[in-house]
Amino acid sequence: MIHEATSLFRLVESIDIFVAEHENLFSYTEATQAFFLHIHDQAAVTRNSVSDIIEKLAQAPEHAAPRYRRELIIHKDRWRTLHTYIKPATDAHTLNLPSPLIQMATEDLRRIPGMEGTAVVVLLTPELMYYHNTPQSRPPSQLAFVEVPYSQGPSFFTNLTIYHELGHYVYDSLADSYNQSTAFTALVAAMSRAFDDMFDESLKTPSTRTWAKRVLDAWTKEVFCDLFALRHLGPAFSFALIDMLSLIGLMEEETEVKFDAEHPATALRLREQLTRLRDDGWWAEVQDLPSEHVSLIARVAGKSESDYFFEFAEKRLPAFTEAFLTIVPFIHALVSDVTPHCKSAAEDFSRRRLEIEDCFLHGVVPSKLLAEGEASSPTQVSMINAAYCFYLTLLPKLMDKLEGQESYNLIHRKKWIEKLEAWTMKGIEDHQLLTATAATQ
Amino acid sequence: MPTDLQTRTQYLALAEFCQSIIWPLCDYVEGTASLPTATLEKMRAALQSVTSGDPYRFGQRTAAALGSYEQVRTLEEVWKTPEQINSALELTVALLDDGGGTADTTSKAKMLIDLFLKLQATALWNFEQPKRTTPPDIWELCKALKTA
Numbered sequence: 001m002i003h004e005a006t007s008l009f010r011l012v013e014s015i016d017i018f019v020a021e022h023e024n025l026f027s028y029t030e031a032t033q034a035f036f037l038h039i040h041d042q043a044a045v046t047r048n049s050v051s052d053i054i055e056k057l058a059q060a061p062e063h064a065a066p067r068y069r070r071e072l073i074i075h076k077d078r079w080r081t082l083h084t085y086i087k088p089a090t091d092a093h094t095l096n097l098p099s100p101l102i103q104m105a106t107e108d109l110r111r112i113p114g115m116e117g118t119a120v121v122v123l124l125t126p127e128l129m130y131y132h133n134t135p136q137s138r139p140p141s142q143l144a145f146v147e148v149p150y151s152q153g154p155s156f157f158t159n160l161t162i163y164h165e166l167g168h169y170v171y172d173s174l175a176d177s178y179n180q181s182t183a184f185t186a187l188v189a190a191m192s193r194a195f196d197d198m199f200d201e202s203l204k205t206p207s208t209r210t211w212a213k214r215v216l217d218a219w220t221k222e223v224f225c226d227l228f229a230l231r232h233l234g235p236a237f238s239f240a241l242i243d244m245l246s247l248i249g250l251m252e253e254e255t256e257v258k259f260d261a262e263h264p265a266t267a268l269r270l271r272e273q274l275t276r277l278r279d280d281g282w283w284a285e286v287q288d289l290p291s292e293h294v295s296l297i298a299r300v301a302g303k304s305e306s307d308y309f310f311e312f313a314e315k316r317l318p319a320f321t322e323a324f325l326t327i328v329p330f331i332h333a334l335v336s337d338v339t340p341h342c343k344s345a346a347e348d349f350s351r352r353r354l355e356i357e358d359c360f361l362h363g364v365v366p367s368k369l370l371a372e373g374e375a376s377s378p379t380q381v382s383m384i385n386a387a388y389c390f391y392l393t394l395l396p397k398l399m400d401k402l403e404g405q406e407s408y409n410l411i412h413r414k415k416w417i418e419k420l421e422a423w424t425m426k427g428i429e430d431h432q433l434l435t436a437t438a439a440t441q
Numbered sequence: 442m443p444t445d446l447q448t449r450t451q452y453l454a455l456a457e458f459c460q461s462i463i464w465p466l467c468d469y470v471e472g473t474a475s476l477p478t479a480t481l482e483k484m485r486a487a488l489q490s491v492t493s494g495d496p497y498r499f500g501q502r503t504a505a506a507l508g509s510y511e512q513v514r515t516l517e518e519v520w521k522t523p524e525q526i527n528s529a530l531e532l533t534v535a536l537l538d539d540g541g542g543t544a545d546t547t548s549k550a551k552m553l554i555d556l557f558l559k560l561q562a563t564a565l566w567n568f569e570q571p572k573r574t575t576p577p578d579i580w581e582l583c584k585a586l587k588t589a
Contacts, residue, residue, distance in 0.1 A: 191499040209497070
């Protein structure tokens with residue numbers, strides 16, 4: 001066992017050094033620095049524990065060896081899991097991140113009661129997918145972990161989907177809260193009711209009951225996360241989600257109405273997003289855009305409920321989708337309850353959109369807009385949505401103004417999308433600076 | 442987190458839960474500590490939630506042991522019948538009622554340690570082997586649907 005303990009000791013030591021070296025080489029967000037501090041602390045704890053195990057084992061009776069061995073295995077498995085976080089975290093230095101977006105997301109999270117100290121740790125994952133992540137090493141609870149595909153790190157539009165992943169963190173935090181809100185307890189009651197109405201008493205096996213509940217819970221969380229993101233980002237979130245799902249082949253017509261054990265059907269997700277966009281005044285602003293994204297949302301959201309299906313082990317289970325539909329209104333109520341600060345975001349967009357688009361059309365960062373001798377800054381959400389609308393509809397107009405640029409040339413197009421993303425990020429960064437400056441005056 | 446890694450960490454959490462029971466019970470058996478009543482109470486609550494059929498609670502996180510599908514499935518794999526789960530629960534309750542100090546309590550504690558060592562071994566094995574968790578009993582599920 002001394003060899004196993006030494007191997008673990010060396011592994012922990014090497015991770016500890018690896019993290020320290022990266023801290024010296026690159027700049028990281030405060031949240032990532034806090035995570036690294038946690039890693040250093042854990043490394044110290046493990047080194048002491050492993051030494052302690054070996055010391056005690058030497059004095060313990062032979063029959064006690066298995067429990068020491070198991071303790072060592074658990075330490076190893078914890079580090080095996082933690083090992084998968086370290087590289088993605090060290091890769092996510094500030095040059096590889098859309099820092100203004102992360103800053104904006106952090107500020108939005110902190111507006112939610114009980115989350116005033118939250119910080120976002122970004123991990124750059126080799127998967128082409130965004131995830132919310134909860135390390136098993138019990139990091140400080142105020143750290144929200146989000147995995148971003150490494151290829152998308154510095155880009156802007158697709159990274160808007162991190163708001164969905166942050167929704168998972170918010171939902172889990174609401175569940176952990178000692179003082180759950182009325183809206184949350186009403187949602188939980190609706191889920192229990194839906195489950196009880198679905199099954200009779202013959203469903204007894206604990207694992208089968210657990211699985212069935214988890215399916216309803218997973219769908220509930222997914223819709224909550226979509227709506228949480230939408231409340232903060234407006235239609236730009238739906239556009240980004242469509243772009244991301246298309247990139248990974250999940251926007252096919254055949255699968256639009258299909259639920260799986262983890263996700264509700266895209267048709268239902270977009271339907272609820274559309275409902276939210278209408279209620280929040282966004283849809284009226286974008287519904288007439290000559291964009292495939294807009295018509296896609298309208299078409300897919302319009303799919304009939306009777307077309308929805310959930311198939312598991314080659315068996316269709318319509319009772320699940322029927323039960324879930326009774327839960328959905330309570331998810332909307334919860335999202336409204338936790339995001340009252342997002343209510344009037346569409347109004348600023350309605351007022352400023354054309355001016356912001358005009359800035360982009362002239363290659364100008366829309367940090368401040370001039371109006372009758374004074375300058376004011378549009379909201380970050382207005383800038384993001386105007387930028388996405390511009391990307392979807394006006395990019396060719398910008399490119400047509402420039403000599404040698406063709407809107408059907410993918411190399412040219414890519415270049416101007418990146419410029420647009422950079423202007424948007426700069427606008428957001430300026431907004432953050434202006435707000436911070438105003439707060440200190 | 443990709444689903445397979447998320448799943449695997451559930452097994453690790455279960456193994457940690459077992460360790461949190463095994464270790465103080467071993468100390469008790471060896472006479473170096475008193476009966477870990479707080480741990481046993483926690484275990485009783487967890488086992489009761491399984492025997493009642495509802496270990497998974499809506500609106501609660503499943504990071505705790507015996508709350509997620511993977512953890513409950515592992516428990517059913519090791520303790521194959523509801524009677525075995527019940528007997529683990531009965532042993533726990535009996536230990537709590539005894540309060541410790543007798544030879545009978547020590548023997549019950551040893552039996553409980555054995556049960557949890559087996560559960561822990563399977564949890565650690567499942568963590569090692571990133572295979573898909575066995576699906577639920579779809580036949581039972583469909584039969585219990587009120588609309589079936």
